Amino acid sequence: MSEPCIICVAITGSVARKSDNPAVPITVAEQVESIHASFEAGAAIAHCHVRNGDGSPSSDPEKFAALKEGIETHCPGMIVQLSTGGRSGAGRERGGMLPLRPDMASLSVGSNNFPTRVYENPPDLVSWLAGEMRTYGVKPEIEAFDLSHIFRAKEMAEAGELLGTPYVQFVMGVKNAMPVDREVFDFYVHTVHRLFGDDAPWCAAGIGRHQITLNEWAAAAGGHLRT
Template sequence: MNKNVILSCAVTGAGDTTSKNPNVPVTPKEIADSSIKAAKAGATIAHVHVRDPETGMLSHDVEIFRELVERIREADTDVIINITAGGGGDWVPSDADPTKGGEGTDMQTPEQRHEPVGMLLPEICTLDCGSVNFGNQVYVSPTDWLRKQAKLIQESGVKPELECFDTGHVRFANQLVEEGLIDGDPMFQFCLGIPWGADADAETLAYMKSRVADNASWAAFGIGRMQMPMVAESVLQGGNVRVGLEDNIYLKKGTLATNEQLVDKAIGIVHSLGSEIMTPHDAREFLKLRKHDGKAD
């Protein structure tokens, strides 16, 4: 049981959710505003992607990242910023020639994935710890690429959140720790219920958390209808939680959500279990995060 819970809000993601829920933020201002609303509702961390303001689809534009991060940092409301470093890793084989990427393929090198992190130095960034079948495409992160990306993150002083979509990802994340590519106490995020990664259930979560070191912190989330059940299960098993429109667009069946509503609902679950939500200040101390000026907190 975790009595002091870090709550992350994944505010927008990269999927085609904007056509399904108009509350999914698209522009840098909208994403920043939604991050601040989530923080005011009680979120500890805002996990952010960026989108093309014209199309609403995934973008890797570092200037859009810059505008977003600056807007959050300039706000009166405090929240820890967690930038995605997953970048372009989507591979869809071409029907005409399966040796080439077809429509929907979007690939970036480790250096390109790291660029917004290295430029903006958020307090946390993600590091997806392996390749996985992601629906009908493959998310590609070869191990040598991940070692290179982990080294870039390490040199920047940003805290990596080790994203694990399957059990083998936990194994490789531990290997990165063993090789000295992860500084300090490791921070894991178990990403559950995505087709076709690890299931969003108590047994899978119990196994994954059993494979991390005692000094590691961890969180878990489920997608879709499993978002709130995994909030409760994560707290009960001793972990932290994540909600947000990246992972689930409904407040309840048939009712579209906002990020702040999902945060408020998750906090209600956490409080009903007798636990509290960490403030950004307390989470910075717990996770030993650097400040924006590059100095340790």
């Protein structure tokens, strides 16, 4: 018997703005509407960023609270995952919404390059974010931008820094980080099974045009999907 495939919807990354694509939902009402459509279509997890009025990334806890409430009202049972990613703020600001006790939050456990800069996740910030997630009962989704991040999650789990079995998301196709490569993808899956057990869930996200490829690979290999 195969498990049902969990679909995780990230309706807005933190980068696209209305000027790039007029269909990108910006306001909380637009986001809730878009997430609701995905929920009706079967998505189980909503991966959420919030934005300022001009479309720039925000980490305002009030915006996150409104979005979380909208999803809970309109999409009962949907898992709310709030982003603590670095595009929306610096340092501990990134975790300011964790007291809202969302079901999940993203957690980057290492650093890597992004297209034009360093994606900085210093060890003390990672530990602090993980601690906040423990305090508020938030399940982390480990964002693996590189292979060592999966091992780092293992070390953190062994040290009691993460609640339960780590849920790892492979992120591929970001320029200057890990490219979309089938052998690496297979090694990622193998590594998750080796470190966390054959039943450990995982998901995969491809950036931009790579999303379809990663969805196909993940669906065939028993992972969850990010759309």
